[in-house]
Amino acid sequence: MQNLWCDKTAASFIEQYAKKAVNADLALRVYTSRLLGANPALVLHGGGNTSVKTESFNLHDEKVQVVCVKGSGWDLAAIEPQGFPALHLAPLLNLQKLKNLTDEDMVNAQRCQMLDAAAPNPSIETLLHAFIPHRFIDHTHANAILSLTNQPDGDALIKKIFGSSMGIVPYIKPGFDLAKAAAEIFARDPSVKGLILLQHGIFTFADTAKEAYFRMIEAVTLAEEYIKTHSKNMHRLMAVNSANKSIAEIAPLIRGACSKLLNGMVERMILMHRKSDLILKYVNGENLQRYSQVGVITPDHIIRTKNFPLILPSPFSMEMTEFKSVLETALREYQIAYHRYFVRNNEGQSIPKKELDPLPRIILVPDVGLFALGKSAADAAINADIAENSMQAILDAEAIGNYTALPESDLFEIEYWSLEQAKLAKNSDKAFTRQVVVVTGGAGTIGQSVANAFINQGAEVVLMDIDQARCDEAAKKIHSRVLAIACDLTKAEDIQRAFDRICQTFGGVDIVVLNAGIAYTGKIGEVSDALLRKSLEINFFAHQHVAQQAISILSKQNLGGCLLFNVSKQALNPGVDFGPYGIAKAATLALMRQYAIDYAALGIRSNAVNADRIRSGLLTEEMISARAQARGVDPTEYMCGNLLMREVTAEDVANAFVHLALAEKTTAGIVTVDGGNIAAAVR
Numbered sequence: 001m002q003n004l005w006c007d008k009t010a011a012s013f014i015e016q017y018a019k020k021a022v023n024a025d026l027a028l029r030v031y032t033s034r035l036l037g038a039n040p041a042l043v044l045h046g047g048g049n050t051s052v053k054t055e056s057f058n059l060h061d062e063k064v065q066v067v068c069v070k071g072s073g074w075d076l077a078a079i080e081p082q083g084f085p086a087l088h089l090a091p092l093l094n095l096q097k098l099k100n101l102t103d104e105d106m107v108n109a110q111r112c113q114m115l116d117a118a119a120p121n122p123s124i125e126t127l128l129h130a131f132i133p134h135r136f137i138d139h140t141h142a143n144a145i146l147s148l149t150n151q152p153d154g155d156a157l158i159k160k161i162f163g164s165s166m167g168i169v170p171y172i173k174p175g176f177d178l179a180k181a182a183a184e185i186f187a188r189d190p191s192v193k194g195l196i197l198l199q200h201g202i203f204t205f206a207d208t209a210k211e212a213y214f215r216m217i218e219a220v221t222l223a224e225e226y227i228k229t230h231s232k233n234m235h236r237l238m239a240v241n242s243a244n245k246s247i248a249e250i251a252p253l254i255r256g257a258c259s260k261l262l263n264g265m266v267e268r269m270i271l272m273h274r275k276s277d278l279i280l281k282y283v284n285g286e287n288l289q290r291y292s293q294v295g296v297i298t299p300d301h302i303i304r305t306k307n308f309p310l311i312l313p314s315p316f317s318m319e320m321t322e323f324k325s326v327l328e329t330a331l332r333e334y335q336i337a338y339h340r341y342f343v344r345n346n347e348g349q350s351i352p353k354k355e356l357d358p359l360p361r362i363i364l365v366p367d368v369g370l371f372a373l374g375k376s377a378a379d380a381a382i383n384a385d386i387a388e389n390s391m392q393a394i395l396d397a398e399a400i401g402n403y404t405a406l407p408e409s410d411l412f413e414i415e416y417w418s419l420e421q422a423k424l425a426k427n428s429d430k431a432f433t434r435q436v437v438v439v440t441g442g443a444g445t446i447g448q449s450v451a452n453a454f455i456n457q458g459a460e461v462v463l464m465d466i467d468q469a470r471c472d473e474a475a476k477k478i479h480s481r482v483l484a485i486a487c488d489l490t491k492a493e494d495i496q497r498a499f500d501r502i503c504q505t506f507g508g509v510d511i512v513v514l515n516a517g518i519a520y521t522g523k524i525g526e527v528s529d530a531l532l533r534k535s536l537e538i539n540f541f542a543h544q545h546v547a548q549q550a551i552s553i554l555s556k557q558n559l560g561g562c563l564l565f566n567v568s569k570q571a572l573n574p575g576v577d578f579g580p581y582g583i584a585k586a587a588t589l590a591l592m593r594q595y596a597i598d599y600a601a602l603g604i605r606s607n608a609v610n611a612d613r614i615r616s617g618l619l620t621e622e623m624i625s626a627r628a629q630a631r632g633v634d635p636t637e638y639m640c641g642n643l644l645m646r647e648v649t650a651e652d653v654a655n656a657f658v659h660l661a662l663a664e665k666t667t668a669g670i671v672t673v674d675g676g677n678i679a680a681a682v683r
Contacts, residue, residue: 001144001221004035005213022081025054026068028209029136030081035213037076040389042140042220045382046075047300048201051129051137052209056086056115064115065089067130071120085119092130096183101176103419124419127179132186132195134205136212141201143389144223146297147396149198150404157401158196161226166202166219167195171406173299173413174200194219199406200298231399236286238366247273248496248503248553250315250323250368255507256557257327258359258373266559268434269359270460271507272380274388275369282391283364287398292364295405297393299414304383305390307341307411309362310334316367334360345412353416362387375434377460377481377506430458431662436506438462440489440546441516443474445616446566449650450513453658455479460506464489464498464546465516489516489542499549508557511661512550514543514588515566517581519618524579532580539584544591551599560603564657565592567670569612573680576630589670596668605667607660610682611653612674613639643676 010031017027029052036042036050049070056066066086070076074083091113095101101109110126111117123129129137148157158168167185172178182195182203193215194204204215255271285291292309296302312330315323338358346353361383363371370387374380397403405411437454441447442463451461451474461482465471468486475484483505487498502509520527520535547563554561570582571589588608595606613619621635628638639647656671663669670682 001039001041001217001224003214003217004038005032005210010210017081020081023054025052025135025209026081026084028052029068029084030079032136032138032209032213033070033076033079036138036140036216037079040385041143041392042216043076044141044385044389046073048076048138048140049123049125049129050076050139051123051126052084053089053135058115066115067092067126069122069126069129071122073120083120085122086115087122087126087130088113088115089130092127095127095176096131096180098176103175103417106176107419124174125179127176128174128182128203131179131183132203132205133190134212135207136209137203137205138212138216139201139203140216140220141298141300142216142220142223143297143393144220144227144396145196145202146199147227147393147400147403148223149196149200150297150393150397151401152404153401154198154404158198161222162196162219164189164191165193167192169195169197169200171198171200171410173410173417175419227396227400231396233399235281235395235398237281237284238286238288245315245320246500246503247368248500249320249556250365251371251503252508252553252556253320253324253327254312254363254371256559257324257331258363259557259559267357268510268559269373269375269507270377270380270434270436272372272374272377272384273369273504273507274372274384276388278391278395279369279388280367282395283366283369285395288364288366291394291398291403294394294403295408295411297390297405299406299411301386301390302411302415304386305361306338307405307408307415308360309364309387310360312363312365314365314367331360334358341408341412345409346416356415371507373507375429376458430456431658432511433458435510436460436462436502436508437511437513437661438464438502438509438546438550439513439515440464440487440542441566442484443467443470444515444618446611446614446650446653447513447515448474448478449654450515450657451475451478451482453651453654454511454661455481457658459511462502462506462509489546490537492545495545495549499553503553508553509550509561510554510559511562511564512546513564513566513657514546516542517566517568517585517618519578519623520580521577522580523577524583527580532583535580535584536587539581540587540591543588547591547595551595551604554599554604555602558602560605562661563592563595563604563606564660565589565606565608566653567592567608567610569610569672569674569677569680571608572610572682573677593668600667605660605664607663607666607669607671609653609656609660610670610672610674610680611648611656612677612680613641614648614650614653615639616650640675642674643678646675648673648675 013031014024014027033050051069053067055063058064067089068084068086071083071085110122169182196202206212259268295307335358342355361373372380372384394403437459439447439450443465455461463475463484464487466488471484475482485498488494517539567589568585571585574582592606592608624635628635652673656673
């Protein structure tokens with residue numbers, strides 16, 4: 001493992017944070033924590049924790065000894081000084097005299113010693129950091145270490161490799177008991193460079209940040225070298241089928257099936273697909289059914305990925321109807337097995353637990369790869385990262401012996417441990433959390449407003465527009481979560497490619513806002529066929545082709561869904577010299593109604609927004625001036641030329657789309673957003 005320490009960079013951290021009144025100890029604690037956090041072979045997504053014992057000042061400006069430990073919710077890869085809440089050290093050390101301490105009392109005792117009550121909760125392993133006397137302590141879940149400890153003879157193997165340089169701690173649930181046990185093992189031989197916690201991870205420590213970090217890298221490197229030199233290379237692959245189906249065919253079926261719980265309720269999940277050489281090596285292994293079902297490599301992972309993935313057969317060896325049937329059966333059996341696991345381990349609990357949802361979080365498919373589920377794309381990505389990272393550790397463990405995991409009773413204790421569940425505690429879902437919204441014409445004024453409205457309500461949003469740079473710029477303005485896809489909506493292959501990518505990233509779609517358009521003008525008796533066809537291509541056929549792709553995915557998911565068309569007032573109230581645009585929009589209005597009729601039985605709704613005079617790429621300042629002049633008014637009067645005498649904005653249109661998306665019992669409906677124009681009223 002590469003050692004990334006740089007004296008110059010370390011000095012720059014000290015200098016940088018000194019300007020913010022952060023002492024050198026904490027500055028270096030930030031530096032080496034980031035070095036550890038940046039390496040996924042050591043920690044992932046909030047895993048691991050680090051600490052430093054240093055001095056601080058109380059309200060009386062008196063020096064006090066404190067331990068600064070990584071706080072809950074902080075990721076080592078991007079941690080800042082405020083991510084290390086400071087706690088009075090002496091009272092924590094005094095806790096070591098106790099024989100027992102409940103988790104709740106431990107958390108309370110830790111919070112009572114915080115210098116800043118507003119700081120994040122300190123790590124659940126704070127006491128272990130406090131009880132070990134070294135100033136700098138690093139803790140990771142290094143893959144190579146776990147490949148060694150997760151063996152039937154893990155204890156003996158660690159002794160063989162590390163000798164007396166490392167203390168060995170048997171598995172104990174994190175908290176007070178683990179902290180006491182680790183401190184006692186350290187006390188037997190204070191010369192050790194670290195502690196290896198069986199089936200948990202590794203701690204290294206020293207009196208300087210540099211040495212603690214070096215010891216971590218040295219220990220992990222030693223483990224990696226052992227694996228490399230003792231690998232038996234016995235991994236064999238199953239026969240591989242040639243890929244003849246796209247992810248857009250497979251993912252929506254899986255997402256739809258996984259969004260229906262045993263009780264028949266629907267709770268949508270985001271589904272992310274991953275395929276790499278490592279993943280394919282893992283899922284195509286002859287012994288996949290064995291090594292993938294042993295259990296997680298470290299208990300921390302179970303709250304994210306559950307203990308086992310769901311395994312499906314390759315869809316390339318069967319028709320999709322058969323794959324769908326096999327999928328539904330396998331998912332049903334997985335949920336029944338999870339329920340039995342819960343009942344089995346919940347019996348005898350002093351405080352009975354409430355069963356979590358029985359859905360898998362990781363799905364493995366030979367020939368295809370890995371699918372990860374989450375309530376958001378970010379959650380799904382974290383779960384996918386953990387699963388992919390675990391694959392390497394498991395394959396390495398198999399290469400040198402036999403991969404093992406903790407008994408399910410120990411893992412159940414962590415999965416249903418309130419302190420671990422608190423890590424995933426989030427605010428209540430927003431209106432469109434777990435849903436995927438696609439917006440065509442997404443880089444335009446209305447498109448961006450629509451995307452903003454849905455992203456603020458928790459949706460995963462995709463912008464589609466013809467120019468990638470413009471689309472990227474629009475997405476950047478909205479949110480980092482927005483996916484920008486360049487797509488020429490007049491080309492079927494572009495649309496297909498865009499939806500394939502959407503299915504790979506999110507598993508499917510839920511709401512499609514068909515917003516793209518170009519306002520072609522001219523007297524209808526004088527315009528060329530070429531112009532009229534051009535207008536129909538972008539203002540009608542593009543919507544039809546996108547809607548067709550969306551319907552294909554929505555039908556596979558069988559979760560309902562919504563098509564939302566921007567038809568403009570031209571569909572109901574044609575304007576002079578606007579025939580090429582208005583005729584296409586009128587056809588699109590009819591298209592919306594036809595989709596409502598044809599797909600209502602699947603729970604798919606189809607509605608439209610009828611808007612007028614919205615400043616945008618269609619209605620430019622030049623066009624506003626021209627239309628105002630044609631009507632003999634100034635531009636302001638023209639824009640407020642409605643019953644309410646108020647200008648209508650893109651945000652108003654966006655709110656109308658959100659309203660229709662929420663209206664679960666409305667289909668074939670039209671919401672008018674124009675400030676009042678009787679000529680354009682629907683009825």
